[in-house]
Amino acid sequence: RLLLLLALLATDGVESFTIHASSSIKTTPSAACALKAQRSICNFEEDDFALATGEWPYTDADMIRLDNSDDSAFYTAPRFVTHIDDRAIESLTTFYQDEMAALVRKKKKKGVLDVLDLCSSWISHLPDEGVVPFGRIVGVGMNEEELAANKQLTEYYVQNMNEEPSLSRFEDNSFDVICNVVSVDYLTQPKDIFEEMHRILRPGGVALMSFSNRCFATKAVNMWLQADDIGRMTIVASYFHYTAKWATIEAVDIIPEKLNAPERPNMSDIFSNPAKGWAWMSTAAAVNKSNAGDPMFVVKAEK
Secondary structure: OHHHHHHHHHOOOOOOEOOOOOOOOOOOOOHHHOOOOOEEEEEOOHHHOOOOEOEOOOOHHHHOOOOOOOHHHHOOOOOOOOOOOHHHHHHHHHHHHHHHHHHHHHOOOOOOEEEEEEEEOOOOOOOOOOOOOEEEEEEEEOOHHHHHHOOOOOEEEEOOOOOOOOOOOOOOOOEEEEEEEOOHHHOOOHHHHHHHHHHHEEEEEEEEEEEOOOOOOOOOOHHHHHOOHHHHHHHHHHHHHHHOOOOEEEEEEOOOOOOOOEOOOOHHHHHHOHHHHHHHHHHHHHHHHHHOOOOOEEEEEEO
């Protein structure tokens, strides 16, 4: 009991809360998650930006990096790791499921979705094909070993987008969805890339640029490192705005709202029933771990 008391005192900083009956922690996306994977932060309008579409306000100083060496050398060795935590990955997959299922419902002729995963790797975080009907899933990335290991891709191409920003191998209106996961901060030629994205998206298609607060700092562009979360959302939204006329541009937070820890039992309850104290401590630790995860944002644009 003394050990339990000391443990409880060590967790005294955890917030108190009342758990709602609808709260649940899921390990895989399901229909119950639908439309709960995002909270809108901002819908961007034309007058939110200093210049008109077609202008480009950024300079080489904005795009410089601490390490301006050839990215091909940096990505020579495969990295079979994830760059965001499990909660962020689950949230991204659930978000994709929501967005893509809605896109399927909107299509005049029900069919499959063709997806382009830019800056792709060994995992694309897409929902299962049984949940969303896919056609082509094309990966464009830097490391062939990683791309070959990605079981969701139907085809892939090795391409350094900072050296070759053109997507000329794809015809106009080729894809329903373009994804980019935690890599927009590394793009040194975003103007060309975002123009190409608009060209190859089908009308009504969406571009989904997701990011967290993690990065390889030596490879991220200068203005990204100088910005906070809101500033980074604005940077990505501005890439969309300045390169083409998009129907909508929106920033969303896709991490579920934070949980609060259950109310700690009083000392008399703990001493009379130590199991209650252990149960509280386990739950509080799990909630605290969940709340301490990576943030995850998406800027999405519809053509």
